[in-house]
Amino acid sequence: MENHSEVVARLRTVFRAGVTIPQEFRLAQLRALLALMEDNEALIVDALNKDLGKPKFEAVLSEIEIVRNDICFAINNLKTWLMPEYVGTNLATKFDDCSIRRTPFGVVLIIGAWNYPLQLILLPLVGAIAAGNCAVLKPSEISQATEQLLANLIPKYLSKECYVVTCGGAEDTKKLLENKFDHIFYTGSQAVARSILRAAADHLTPVTLELGGKCPCLIYGSMDIKITAKRVVWSKYFNCGQSCVAPDYLLCTAETRDALLPAIREALEEFYGPDPQKCQDVGRIVTDKHWNHVMGLLEKSKGRVVIGGESAREEKYIAPTVVVDVDGSDSLMQEEIFGPVLPIITLETVEEAIDFVNARDNQAPLALYAFSDTQKVLSQVFDNTRSGGFCSNDGIVHMTLPTLPFGGVGASGMGCYHGWWSYDTFSHKRACVFRGFGLERVGAFRYPPYSDSNLSWLRWATTTKKSSCSVM
Ligand code: NAD
Helix, strand or coil: CCCHHHHHHHHHHHCEEEEEEECCHHHHHHHHHHHHHHHHHHHHHHHHHHHCCCCCHHHHHHHHHHHHHHHHHHHHHHEEEEEEECCCCCCHHCCCEEEEEEECCCCCEEECCCCCCCCCHHHHHHCCCCCCCEEEEEECCCCHHHHHHHHHHHHHCCCCCCECCCCHHHHHHHCCCCCCCEEEEEEHHHHHHHHHHHHHHHHCCCEECCCCCCCEEECCCCCCCHHHHHHCCCCCHHHHHHHCCCEEEEEECCHHHHHHHHHHHHHHHHCCCCCHHHHCCCCCCCHHHHHHHHHHHHHHHHCCCCCCCCCEEEHCCEEEEEEEEECCCCCHHHCCCCCCCCEEEEEECCCHHHHHHHHHHHHHCCCEECCCCHHHHHHHHHHCCCCEEEEEEECCHHHHHCCCCCCHHHHHECCECCCCCHHHHHHEEEEEECCCCHHHHHHHHHHHCCHHHHHHHHHHCCCCCCCCCCCC
């Protein structure tokens, strides 16, 4: 069997031979990826169910459809994406062909996490293929059924010459990272991201990091409390709370909390029945270790469990849980919860809530949510916070659009993807001036011997006008 360096060397040879460059090749690979999704839906649903007890509905919506849509979006737009992006010129370059050409990096590495184990490998892959790269794919070993499925299916559908799945855990990935890649796209925790960056630094490899963080949800002013509760419950407990964009904690007044709690109870009962443990629509925590971690945070919390709290270790089950009387020093507020536990923190004004979020800059949120039917409140939250993405009066939905970039800010990540943004992420933006040999008399103003009059002419010909945003 080939070792990592042999795989990377083989892909680099193929890349240099130009195999991945033609538009027809990229389209054929994207169509093959679409066929993989369409032919194997049942196997995918089954693997995700084995890994995370993921209900079919959630698997189709958040892993299959999102990937299918992104592939179709790329197929439909690739021709336009591959066109040069012409830029403004100045007098000195007026007759040149000045454009940005997006060119592939070469051999890229895509490392995925376990919570959306299919999506987190295949969505970046769409961008890598569209941009003309070869790719090594490293799915999470924790979601083992999906890892194995990807390892089986990818070589059956895509070019084995250009795309390789490699399986393994942390130690194996560290060895893989000793090789030089031309771009690394990593999804996972902030802790591991640091070692990815260190490994990338050795080769000066550019990196995209899609990380986690605590996503706050601010609920202020007046609003439809029942709809708010339903949307919070849906976005929090989807995938058993193991979503990087799940609302991690709520901030609201004591009065709103008291109105919200019965509405959350009602929404939970409506969604999952009287006993969520028996409900097919409630997923499971991925491993015993992760179950222990979430339960540990809950047990250490000084808050009061007012909804849920039940658990079953042998099933890796944790009931949808709400905890009140939580403050910023609580165990539930030190790190991303990544499970079905929702703390509510009461602060009496939206200004205090904004300060609370901003005081946790090391937790710069991947997504931030604000619920209110007062535009002023929504604007206040939006204008005075920062986050990777923002959605008002709902959760998660902003990440379903291939037309919006998806990514973090600060500690929640760097770079973005989805749709055109994935293509852009996996492309080098090559600044090109195609010029001929004409107009040498004009060009000659720059040559020595230098003179003040030539300098004045050049300044005039190359200066960006103060009053205009275009070059000329
Ligand atoms: P994980 O444990 O599956 O690790 C992610 C990947 O890193 C895996 O492929 C794993 O094999 C590899 N890995 C683990 N340790 C390593 C090491 N020491 N060196 C090199 N590679 C190593 O997943 P995780 O890290 O537990 O993922 C959960 C985190 O991912 C959460 O914080 C979540 O918010 C975040 N996340 C972010 C996004 C996003 O799009 N921003 C999406 C999903 C998950």
